[in-house]
Amino acid sequence: MIERSDGRTLKTxxxxxxxxxxxxxxxxxTLAQLDGMVESPKSSILSHLNTLCxxxxxxxxxxxxxxxxxxxxxxxxxRSRYPSRESVRTVLEDLAERTGEExxxxxxxxxxxxxxxxTSGNAATEEDEADYRSEYYLHNTAAGKAILSELDPKRVExxxxxxxxxxxxxxxxxxxxxxxxxxxxxxxxxxGVVDEEFAPGLVAVGAAIHSADGTVLGGLSVGGPKYRVDRxxxxxxxxxxxxxxxxxxxxxxxx
Amino acid sequence: MIERSDGRTLKTxxxxxxxxxxxxxxxxxTLAQLDGMVESPKSSILSHLNTLCxxxxxxxxxxxxxxxxxxxxxxxxxRSRYPSRESVRTVLEDLAERTGEExxxxxxxxxxxxxxxxTSGNAATEEDEADYRSEYYLHNTAAGKAILSELDPKRVExxxxxxxxxxxxxxxxxxxxxxxxxxxxxxxxxxGVVDEEFAPGLVAVGAAIHSADGTVLGGLSVGGPKYRVDRxxxxxxxxxxxxxxxxxxxxxxxx
DNA sequence: CCATTTGTTCGCATTATGTGAACGTCCGTC
DNA sequence: GACGGACGTTCACATAATGCGAACAAATGG
Numbered sequence: 001m002i003e004r005s006d007g008r009t010l011k012t013x014x015x016x017x018x019x020x021x022x023x024x025x026x027x028x029x030t031l032a033q034l035d036g037m038v039e040s041p042k043s044s045i046l047s048h049l050n051t052l053c054x055x056x057x058x059x060x061x062x063x064x065x066x067x068x069x070x071x072x073x074x075x076x077x078x079r080s081r082y083p084s085r086e087s088v089r090t091v092l093e094d095l096a097e098r099t100g101e102e103x104x105x106x107x108x109x110x111x112x113x114x115x116x117x118x119t120s121g122n123a124a125t126e127e128d129e130a131d132y133r134s135e136y137y138l139h140n141t142a143a144g145k146a147i148l149s150e151l152d153p154k155r156v157e158x159x160x161x162x163x164x165x166x167x168x169x170x171x172x173x174x175x176x177x178x179x180x181x182x183x184x185x186x187x188x189x190x191x192g193v194v195d196e197e198f199a200p201g202l203v204a205v206g207a208a209i210h211s212a213d214g215t216v217l218g219g220l221s222v223g224g225p226k227y228r229v230d231r232x233x234x235x236x237x238x239x240x241x242x243x244x245x246x247x248x249x250x251x252x253x254x255x
Numbered sequence: 256m257i258e259r260s261d262g263r264t265l266k267t268x269x270x271x272x273x274x275x276x277x278x279x280x281x282x283x284x285t286l287a288q289l290d291g292m293v294e295s296p297k298s299s300i301l302s303h304l305n306t307l308c309x310x311x312x313x314x315x316x317x318x319x320x321x322x323x324x325x326x327x328x329x330x331x332x333x334r335s336r337y338p339s340r341e342s343v344r345t346v347l348e349d350l351a352e353r354t355g356e357e358x359x360x361x362x363x364x365x366x367x368x369x370x371x372x373x374t375s376g377n378a379a380t381e382e383d384e385a386d387y388r389s390e391y392y393l394h395n396t397a398a399g400k401a402i403l404s405e406l407d408p409k410r411v412e413x414x415x416x417x418x419x420x421x422x423x424x425x426x427x428x429x430x431x432x433x434x435x436x437x438x439x440x441x442x443x444x445x446x447g448v449v450d451e452e453f454a455p456g457l458v459a460v461g462a463a464i465h466s467a468d469g470t471v472l473g474g475l476s477v478g479g480p481k482y483r484v485d486r487x488x489x490x491x492x493x494x495x496x497x498x499x500x501x502x503x504x505x506x507x508x509x510x
Numbered sequence: 511c512c513a514t515t516t517g518t519t520c521g522c523a524t525t526a527t528g529t530g531a532a533c534g535t536c537c538g539t540c
Numbered sequence: 541g542a543c544g545g546a547c548g549t550t551c552a553c554a555t556a557a558t559g560c561g562a563a564c565a566a567a568t569g570g
Contacts, residue, residue, distance in 0.1 A: 007549070010306040011526065012267035012558070017310045024332055032516050041560050046518075051265040055272045056365050061470075063517080063567095067333045069362040069369050073389055075330015077279055078322045107324045110311050114324050134328055215316070262518070266557065267527070287547055296529050301549075318548080 015040065016048045020057060020067065028066045082107070087252045088117050091220075095119075095245040099238060101224035105209070105249070106143060108218045111159035112136065113144055116218060136198075139165050139179055140172045142206030143219025145192035149183040150208055150216060156183070171196040191239055196226065203229040205238045207246050212254050220246055270295065271303045275312060275322065283321045337362065342507045343372050346475075350374075350500040354493060356479035360464070360504070361398060363473045366414035367391065368399055371473060391453075394420050394434055395427045397461025398474025400447030404438040405463055405471060411438070426451045446494055451481065458484040460493045462501050467509050475501055 015038070022037055023029045031049065035042050049065055052058040059068045079085075088105050095103040096119040106113035115134040138144030138159065148156050165174045173179045186192045191207040198204070204223020211217040222242055223229060229238065270293070277292055278284045286304065290297050304320055307313040314323045334340075343360050350358040351374040361368035370389040393399030393414065403411050420429045428434045441447045446462040453459070459478020466472040477497055478484060484493065 007305045008302045008527090009309055010267055010271065010302050012265055013271040013303065013306045014310060016265065016268040016271070017312065021329075024329060027336060030516080031518095035516090042517075043519080043561075044559050047263045047265050047558075048268065050262045051268045054264055055269060057272065059364055066336070067329075069333065069337060069364050069371075072330040072333040072337070073369055074276075074279060074322075075327045075333070078324065078327040078330070081282060081321070082324060082327070109314055109324050114328055116324075263558090285547080286549095290547090297548075298530075298550080299528055302527080 015044075016052060019045065019048050020052055023058065023065050024067045028064045030064050034065075082116070083253055085117060088249070091245055091249045091252065092117060092119050094248075095220075095222055095241060099222050099241050101204075101222050101229065101238070103220070103222045103245070104143075105220050106136065106141075106218050108147055108208075108216050111138065111162050113138060113141060113147075113219060137163060137166065137168070140168055140194060140197040141219075141221065142192040142194040142204040142223060143208065143221040144206070145183060145186050145194065146207045147192075147216050147219055148179075149186040149192065153180075156180075169197055169199055173197060189239075191242055192221075193234060194223070201226050203234070205234055205242050207242055209246060209249055209253070217253070220249060270299075271307060274300065274303050275307055278313065278320050279322045283319045285319050337371070338508055340372060343504070346500055346504045346507065347372060347374050349503075350475075350477055350496060354477050354496050356459075356477050356484065356493070358475070358477045358500070359398075360475050361391065361396075361473050363402055363463075363471050366393065366417050368393060368396060368402075368474055392418060392421065392423070395423055395449060395452040396474075396476065397447040397449040397459040397478065398463065398476040399461070400438060400441050400449065401461050402447075402463045402471050402474055403434075404441040404447065408435075411435075424452055424454055428452060444494075446497055447476075448489060449478070456481050458489070460489055460497050462497055464501060464504055464508070472508070475504060 019034060019038065022034065026033075029037075031042060031046060034045050034049075038045060049058065049060075053060055053065070056068055056070050058065045060066075092103045092105055102119050104118040105116045107116050113136040115136075136144065138148050148159070151159075160176060160179075165172070165176070165179065167174050173182060191205050194202070194204050194206070196202060202223060203226045204221050206219050206221030206223075208216050209218050209220050220242065222238055222245075274289060274293060277289065281288075284292075286297060286301060289300050289304075293300060304313065304315075308315055308320070311323055311325050313320045315321075347358045347360055357374050359373040360371045362371050368391040370391075391399065393403050403414070406414075415431060415434075420427070420431070420434065422429050428437060446460050449457070449459050449461070451457060457478060458481045459476050461474050461476030461478075463471050464473050464475050475497065477493055477500075
């Protein structure tokens with residue numbers, strides 16, 4: 001269960017994947033455009049592009065390279081190994097309705113949280129909205145803190161080493177000490193709380209979701225604007241609602 | 256608009272991607288298992304695995320490597336560049352209902368057809384069923400023939416060179432000459448017909464779907480068991496219903 | 511029609527990769 | 541508790557595969 005770090009790593013593959021990512025993010029790129037983005041000679045970039053095309057990860061059309069639809073299918077295969085959208089949505093909508101706030105379920109992976117589904121729409125739908133995000137840090141999210149509070153401190157350290165504690169809002173915790181204090185509180189409380197540390201005005205509570213084998217699969221969270229969600233409501237309502245939802249989600253994962 | 260072929264191609268990246276694919280297909284593999292599948296020394300394989308993990312395409316858990324959920328998200332980003340599931344489903348369900356047969360929409364890419372959505376459920380849902388497929392050849396599918404009949408013969412040749420004309424059923428056309436004859440007929444008729452060439456007992460009609468810029472995006476097809484779908488029904492009913500659906504799908508893509 | 515940008519080809523130097531053997535580590539078994 | 545086997549990891553070396561740049565070709569546009 002040890003998530004070891006890096007042994008030898010291949011530069012070529014790394015570059016290829018980087019190019020793939022760039023093309024995906026920019027929704028299609030030409031060789032000339034890529035030439036300005038990565039610092040390899042055009043000829044090298046072309047080799048990478050050829051390889052990615054040949055392997056059907058890219059499609060070339062009119063000199064512009066796009067990520068292939070096949071990648072979308074591969075992605076769906078991956079998703080089919082995870083909980084069904086339906087079962088998650090049921091729990092999320094229930095939680096959102098009871099509380100009147102937005103609920104999210106995220107997957108814990110490589111020290112980050114990746115949006116699985118949220119009641120305000122899922123990643124696939126709102127993808128291209130301005131600052132819509134589908135990837136979050138642990139240190140400034142409610143579910144993230146909850147997860148960190150359950151992990152071995154060594155592992156927490158490694159995650160912080162990897163990602164740092166970037167400030168995303170005025171209130172973001174950026175000092176290790178403070179974070180560890182907060183994690184202790186979180187562990188006592190049984191769920192994580194984020195008070196404008198992720199975004200101004202946003203308050204939320206979150207908890208870890210475990211798979212059948214007991215490992216942390218991801219996190220569940222609910223929250224809304226600060227004027228609706230105050231300390232009292234958190235302690236008396238949201239916290240309990242959240243933990244109920246955790247139970248029902250985890251039990252639905254076991255079945 | 257020339258889809259040129261291979262210049263230089265990178266062995267390292269190719270191997271990495273191959274390993275990624277293997278892990279995806281087998282739903283998780285260990286180093287030892289991979290050692291038996293690819294013919295590189297363990298140490299090399301490990302380098303690839305390290306790289307893929309580092310780049311967050313794989314997740315290592317208990318010695319077993321899995322494709323990361325992040326890949327699922329990347330896939331969704333790709334899908335968001337394509338027509339919305341909704342608009343396609345509407346047309347497909349309409350077509351399926353009018354005809355009482357199954358309808359599919361596939362994406363044309365790299366000389367193959369990839370399932371976008373079908374009325375019997377989509378790829379994500381039925382993924383792990385025994386011989387459920389999401390990738391088809393052009394030469395033995397109705398939509399595939401329709402697409403081939405629209406393409407430049409040179410390009411048809413290149414596609415055949417790449418994929419061959421594998422026999423998937425008794426009736427599959429495996430000779431170039433015969434295929435080109437069939438394509439001529441297809442062009443005249445305005446849609447493709449497949450008569451047990453894909454699977455025994457399956458008869459279907461199909462046509463190409465074009466994007467706004469006029470290029471072939473994919474194919475639409477309807478069909479069912481031979482005892483329900485005979486020549487008369489094709490000529491008098493299915494063909495027309497299909498072409499109507501093509502119109503409405505293409506117009507919905509333009510908007 | 512020339513100037514400019516973008517894409518492709520080629521040969522060479524060198525580095526990054528492939529390789530296998532040796533070493534650790536974790537199991538279960540005797 | 542010690543042994544054997546299976547699996548994972550590390551290392552140093554040889555070389556082949558990649559990175560590189562310059563020269564060439566093909567578009568694009570003024």
